[in-house]
Amino acid sequence: MTFIEIEKKIKQSAYLDFGNVLDQTLKLFKEVWLKGFLMIAVILVLGFGITLLFTNIGLGSRSYLLDWESGINLYSAFTLNSLYSLPQTILLSSIMIGALAGFYRNCRQADLNQIQNEDMFYFFKSKYISKLLSLGMIYAILAAAAQALFLLPYIYVFVPLSFFSVIFAFNEDLSEAEIVKLSFILGTKKWFLTFGLLFIMGVIACLGLVACGVGVFFTMSIVYIPVYFVYRDVVGFSDDDDIMKIGTE
Numbered sequence: 001m002t003f004i005e006i007e008k009k010i011k012q013s014a015y016l017d018f019g020n021v022l023d024q025t026l027k028l029f030k031e032v033w034l035k036g037f038l039m040i041a042v043i044l045v046l047g048f049g050i051t052l053l054f055t056n057i058g059l060g061s062r063s064y065l066l067d068w069e070s071g072i073n074l075y076s077a078f079t080l081n082s083l084y085s086l087p088q089t090i091l092l093s094s095i096m097i098g099a100l101a102g103f104y105r106n107c108r109q110a111d112l113n114q115i116q117n118e119d120m121f122y123f124f125k126s127k128y129i130s131k132l133l134s135l136g137m138i139y140a141i142l143a144a145a146a147q148a149l150f151l152l153p154y155i156y157v158f159v160p161l162s163f164f165s166v167i168f169a170f171n172e173d174l175s176e177a178e179i180v181k182l183s184f185i186l187g188t189k190k191w192f193l194t195f196g197l198l199f200i201m202g203v204i205a206c207l208g209l210v211a212c213g214v215g216v217f218f219t220m221s222i223v224y225i226p227v228y229f230v231y232r233d234v235v236g237f238s239d240d241d242d243i244m245k246i247g248t249e
Contacts, residue, residue: 001171001238003178010186013234016193021233025201025225031110032103036221039103039120044217046095054088086144093143094136098123100165100224107228108170108237123168134176135164159194160187162224166231190230197226 001009029036102120109115123132139161146154163183171179187194201223208215 001235003174003182006167006171006182006235007185009235010182010189013189016190016230016233018193018196021193021197021226021229022200024229025197025222028107028111028225028228029222032107032225033218033221035103035106035120036224037218039099040217040220042120043096043099047092050088050091050095054085086140089140089144090133090137092136093139094132097135097139097165097168098128098132101169103221103224104166104169104228107225108232111228111232123172128172131168131172131176135168135179138176138180139164155195156191159191159198160184162194162198162227163187163231165224166227170231170235170237186231186234190234194226194230197230198223201226 099120102122105122106120109117142157143154143161146157160183163186164179167174167179167182167186171182174182205216205219205223208217208219
């Protein structure tokens with residue numbers, strides 16, 4: 001689908017039922033939890049390696065920005081730290097977007113009762129690397145800017161940013177600018193629905209902490225699934241049957 005076609009579908013999208021999306025999310029999680037765990041594991045392992053690398057070269061998180069003797073300025077520390085660690089955040093964001101995009105392809109296969117044979121490293125091929133880095137840079141800069149303004153702006157921006165991966169996953173031919181624009185159009189259109197779903201799924205994911213903390217790695221991926229259903233029911237997929245395009249006029 002083209003940018004104009006997707007934009008039109010988003011603007012003409014009908015009401016989505018919160019309970020229905022919640023129920024679909026829980027059902028799909030039962031099918032993709034293992035893929036989700038592997039995705040989280042890849043992100044954590046690569047993230048740890050990048051964090052260790054940047055720390056060793058002196059570009060890691062600067063927790064000592066807190067001045068314990070003269071008093072703690074949380075706002076200044078939070079802002080400066082987010083800006084200082086921007087290079088590291090760009091790489092981490094690129095990896096997260098790529099891994100999530102591969103996970104969403106698995107979600108679609110499970111949703112359509114197809115064999116889940118998609119590789120989670122599908123978008124880490126050479127032809128996607130430059131786009132991943134560009135999206136990671138945009139993601140990191142927007143997140144850092146919102147964090148610099150502290151809590152409320154970041155809460156708003158978090159929802160549109162959540163759509164970067166799913167729009168990229170099913171529209172890989174779109175430009176980076178088009179992916180960003182559509183993410184904000186869809187995120188703004190369905191902001192309250194998406195935020196509510198992400199909040200509920202976050203609470204459910206935290207239940208994994210009951211299993212000595214280890215279980216959270218198995219439940220964490222459920223947080224990312226509602227975004228798939230919001231995208232599916234609003235935009236749909238160009239090569240699917242009409243039943244997969246519910247939620248559009």
